[in-house]
Amino acid sequence: MILRWLVVLFAAFSVALPAAASPVRLKDLVEFDGVRGNDLVGYGLVVGLNSTGDGLRNSPFTEEIMSNILERLGVNISGEQFRPKNVAAVFVTAELPAFARAGGQIDVTVSAVGDAESLLGGTLIMTPLNAADGQIYAVAQGTIIAGGVSAEGEAGGVTQGVPTSGTIPSGARIEREISFDFTDLEVIRLALREPDFTTASRIERVINGAVGRGVAAMLDSGTVRLDIAGMRAPSPAHALAQVENLLVEPERKARVVVDQRSGTIVMGQDVRISRVAVSQGNLTLRIQERPLAVQPNPFARGQTVVVPRTEAQIEEEPGIGLAEVPEGTSLSEVIAGLNALGVAPRDMIDILKSIKAAGALHAEFVVR
Structure with a gap:
């Protein structure tokens, strides 16, 4: 029965269910103190x-930048009317990885600053x-791979x-x-990407158990101290x-993430809901x-x-009436209860907001 509810919910309400928590490598949970990248930025010229x-x-x-580059190359264009259409000023950004050595190469992103139409080619x-x-x-230089294409004619583009x-x-x-x-x-301090006291305590316990000594100590919900000498x-x-x-x-x-643009709802496995009654309907006013x-x-x-005439009409859909959503002790039960309302995805988002405002949804509610 529960499996049938899940299949219906995926098809009708676009609800995505994250998998149950499973063991993850430590390197995927934390950032190591000192092991980080550095942002780089530059201002340059694109030609061709x-x-x-x-x-x-x-x-x-x-x-101005074109004149400066030409002067550094020994070309004097002072007083000249030089207005080409094949150059563009750009910002160049990149990230210098940790422990990068001189002579290595990194990727760069190039973005137009002025009113250039395309950097293609x-x-x-x-x-x-x-x-x-x-x-x-x-120092950056090379041929740009543009991320799009543009075509234009006399009547449009x-x-x-x-x-x-x-x-x-x-x-x-x-x-x-x-x-x-x-x-x-x-x-070395280990900084958790998502601070949590329980996760930090587990990291401390796993490291100490693997090493056989108390070399790791939890400082707070987002930091674990690692003794290198120990x-x-x-x-x-x-x-x-x-x-x-x-x-x-x-x-x-426990978190519920809602994307209002696509009508997508994502629920974590620890989401719980208290017993609540819901009534939903649509009211349309036409003038x-x-x-x-x-x-x-x-x-x-x-x-x-000219005699003015106005027609005003109010239409109200039947809605779902007053429906009871039972208390859910698991994600499957929560889904089955919400799906029993039989409403559209965007109406489901409004219902979840109202349930959260009523204090019956026990999870962090995130709207994007």
Whole structure:
């Protein structure tokens, strides 16, 4: 019976059910202190566009950077009327991975700044990438792979995707390394991606059980302290290699996630609902204006007058009446109770909001 309810709910209400919690590798639950990437950004010029670049009258910054690049290359264009249509000013962004070494290559994303129509087929000219400290850590250059296409005619056009943004795989070469000595760490903090006291306690217990000593200590719901010296490993890298693949069963909050645009409802396995009665119906108000022109009789004195006429109508659908949703002690029972209401997906979202407001839905309610 429960299986039949689940099948009906998937087909009618677009409700997705996450799988039961299962053991997860430690590396997928936490971030290791010091092991992180760094964001890079740069401002550059794309050339080689097919008359889809910036309009230089509307984007003077494009002309300025183009002049600076040409002057660095020994070309003097002072006082010249140089207004090409195949160049565009862009922002270049990338992430410098942890422990990246000089000479390595990373991917970059290129996005138009001005009124360029498309970056398709363009080439990024050598662009330095800076970090938050203002230092240059990489240099980007290469052919852009645009993320869309655009076509235009005299009477209209069509655009698919985003042609003003693209990527360059391995388009930046690392020139400077992050000054961070990982080998000197004596203590490493493990930061949980989703803080939870139960999960942090389980991480502490699993690590101590695997090592055989009390090397891990829970500091709060989002942090576990790992004693490198107590693990007696040759280095912090060896210590993390010993623990990062340990399996831990995470504890998740009871949560209901609703996407109003698509009508999708996602429920966690720990969602519970108290006994509640629900009534739902739709009320439609229609107002139409139908003015009527009134004319005098033939050969009679008078003038044409427009008489206003308004028609107002209220329609109310029968709805579901007052239905009882029984108390659910499991996700299957909650689903069966809600599905018994027999309403559309978007009406189901409104019902869940009302049940939450009434205090009968025991879960975090997230609307996107």
